[in-house]
Amino acid sequence: MDLALSPPADDVSIHTALSDPRRLEAVQRTGLLDSAPEETFDRLTRLASRLTGAPVVFVSLLDRGRDFHMSTALGPGVATPGGSRDQMGRTFCHYVAVSKTPLVIEDATLLPVFRDLPGVKAGRVRAYAGMPLLTEDGDALGTFCALDFAPRHWTEQDIDVLTELGQSALREIRLRIALQQAASINLQLVEQIQRVDELNLRLEELATTDPLTGLRNRRAFDAHMAQELAIVQRRGTALSLLMLDVDHFKRVNDSIGHDGGDRVLQAIAGHMKACARTVDVVARVGGEEFAVILPSTGEAGAHEVGERIRKMVEAGPWPEMPVTISVGTATLVEGEDAERLYGRADAALYAAKQAGRNRVQQA
Numbered sequence: 001m002d003l004a005l006s007p008p009a010d011d012v013s014i015h016t017a018l019s020d021p022r023r024l025e026a027v028q029r030t031g032l033l034d035s036a037p038e039e040t041f042d043r044l045t046r047l048a049s050r051l052t053g054a055p056v057v058f059v060s061l062l063d064r065g066r067d068f069h070m071s072t073a074l075g076p077g078v079a080t081p082g083g084s085r086d087q088m089g090r091t092f093c094h095y096v097a098v099s100k101t102p103l104v105i106e107d108a109t110l111l112p113v114f115r116d117l118p119g120v121k122a123g124r125v126r127a128y129a130g131m132p133l134l135t136e137d138g139d140a141l142g143t144f145c146a147l148d149f150a151p152r153h154w155t156e157q158d159i160d161v162l163t164e165l166g167q168s169a170l171r172e173i174r175l176r177i178a179l180q181q182a183a184s185i186n187l188q189l190v191e192q193i194q195r196v197d198e199l200n201l202r203l204e205e206l207a208t209t210d211p212l213t214g215l216r217n218r219r220a221f222d223a224h225m226a227q228e229l230a231i232v233q234r235r236g237t238a239l240s241l242l243m244l245d246v247d248h249f250k251r252v253n254d255s256i257g258h259d260g261g262d263r264v265l266q267a268i269a270g271h272m273k274a275c276a277r278t279v280d281v282v283a284r285v286g287g288e289e290f291a292v293i294l295p296s297t298g299e300a301g302a303h304e305v306g307e308r309i310r311k312m313v314e315a316g317p318w319p320e321m322p323v324t325i326s327v328g329t330a331t332l333v334e335g336e337d338a339e340r341l342y343g344r345a346d347a348a349l350y351a352a353k354q355a356g357r358n359r360v361q362q363a
């Protein structure tokens, strides 16, 4: 029974069909290209070889420019092909993939279309029976096929065996595609979740950061203050607050312009960050007003930090005009809430201004 192509596909149309990107992508999606031999497929080819008596049965995946033999079974006494599992050049499997129908050849040397195939010319194959392995979308992935070195009559039972076992191989390959798809969807989901997390983090950062100085804004300051007070209540540690205000900032603006004033605010923010520990919370709480929350810090420590910042700001360098700050400090007393602490630090700041500015005043 010769089930040859009618009309047989020519080289150009075979090349075009095999190069179809959708088909090649489907082959990739099996995840089986260059995979190690697997018992699942080897069992099927072995069984097919035993039941048909064909000396060679294999499952091929038709990749770009090569046939990858993912499973090969050899009959008794047949020498192992060894080496590469890739088959280059035109093969019977290509005709099966292009026609998407079975191909059964009893003696290829008698058929002009096939007698010049490299495998036939080299004596590696004379008879061939192959079934196409098609995706659910009808793309040809490869073949399940048997061959013989001598002319051979393929019986109806041979064809049934190859068809049935080919179907089993195909079911397994389709399962692999589905698994690959599920894994890829899973990966995409994980990536999307990561992206959303990153965006949320960025949004949170934007919502809590002062755009001019990069310090925490008033909102973040209030949240940190509540958090620190809760810690103090639990652990009984100390907590201090610094309020800072640029001296005569109106004059600064008037002299060097609003942009110049902004640069001064940025430089002061830099000095404050340089003086603070990582646990301290440095914030811009108003136009030219700053605050620093100092966890685990008592009166003396708060005064010291205030002085350090004041001196650093005074030292500048200020190329355009001298700049100083006034600082008010307050240390939490028992039973005090955030508002009262803030109020006392602010009052101390006011007192520092009244006392002549460029100084640190304790509440």
Ligand SMILES: Nc1nc2c(ncn2[C@@H]2O[C@H](COP(=O)(O)OP(=O)(O)OP(=O)(O)O)[C@@H](O)[C@H]2O)c(=O)[nH]1
Pocket (backbone or CB within 6 Å): 245, 246, 247, 248, 249, 250, 251, 253, 257, 258, 259, 260, 261, 262, 265, 286, 287, 288, 353, 357
């Ligand atoms: N450049 C700049 N100026 C600001 C910003 N926010 C507030 N200001 C200015 O800061 C000045 C604050 O002035 P005042 O509150 O009168 O106090 P002051 O001039 O600093 O004087 P004292 O605080 O009493 O030493 C105003 O001129 C505001 O316009 C800002 O983001 N950028």
